[in-house]
Amino acid sequence: MKFFIDTADIAEIRELAATGLVDGVTTNPSLIAKTGRNFLETIAEICEIIPGSVSAEVASTDFDTMLKEGLKLAKIAPNVTVKVPLTPAGLKTCKALSDQGTEVNVTLCFSAAQAILAAKAGATYVSPFVGRLDDIGEDGMGLIGDIIEIYASYTSITTQVLVASIRGPAHVIAAAKMGADVATLPPAVLKQMFGHPLTDKGLAAFVADWAKTGQSIL
Numbered sequence: 362m363k364f365f366i367d368t369a370d371i372a373e374i375r376e377l378a379a380t381g382l383v384d385g386v387t388t389n390p391s392l393i394a395k396t397g398r399n400f401l402e403t404i405a406e407i408c409e410i411i412p413g414s415v416s417a418e419v420a421s422t423d424f425d426t427m428l429k430e431g432l433k434l435a436k437i438a439p440n441v442t443v444k445v446p447l448t449p450a451g452l453k454t455c456k457a458l459s460d461q462g463t464e465v466n467v468t469l470c471f472s473a474a475q476a477i478l479a480a481k482a483g484a485t486y487v488s489p490f491v492g493r494l495d496d497i498g499e500d501g502m503g504l505i506g507d508i509i510e511i512y513a514s515y516t517s518i519t520t521q522v523l524v525a526s527i528r529g530p531a532h533v534i535a536a537a538k539m540g541a542d543v544a545t546l547p548p549a550v551l552k553q554m555f556g557h558p559l560t561d562k563g564l565a566a567f568v569a570d571w572a573k574t575g576q577s578i579l
């Protein structure tokens with residue numbers, strides 16, 4: 362399973378990219394607005410740091426403007442994936458862009474029916490929001506399972522399931538068990554995955570025992 366990080370914070374992206382564990386980045390207008398930086402310049406800088414997919418989202422809601430924005434975003438760098446909402450206009454934009462060879466991430470997916478439409482429109486990725494479904498008492502991970510099952514039934518479907526709105530490591534583990542293609546994680550969740558109290562305890566013991574030897578490897 363690929364790991365994307367869901368942020369527009371350049372410092373965080375550089376830090377996590379250095380681990381070698383990051384395959385891509387997802388952004389949206391809200392995340393970039395939090396940085397206070399220029400939208401296009403931020404996307405360009407992220408694309409220089411991360412060689413994998415960088416999702417850059419359109420800001421309009423009508424087809425004509427979305428298509429113009431998508432074409433402009435795609436020109437920023439070869440690894441830009443244009444992100445569009447799962448609306449009739451968004452899917453029309455997805456079809457137009459994907460037909461031209463541009464990668465498209467269809468976002469704000471909340472049902473298997475919507476995911477079927479995204480695949481029909483030629484989406485590279487579909488982004489079901491598991492955390493937001495859990496918040497309203499629905500089964501976010503159940504939706505992931507349904508989409509994976511449906512997509513697996515058709516060899517013609519190449520759309521990848523990108524699990525979004527992840528709230529913690531448990532979501533990541535469940536997505537991996539189901540065979541999801543990608544999980545996009547807030548930086549804090551990826552950092553949580555490193556941690557375990559027994560790891561900390563074991564390392565402290567190793568360090569203490571080594572110090573007692575008075576030796577040095579270097």
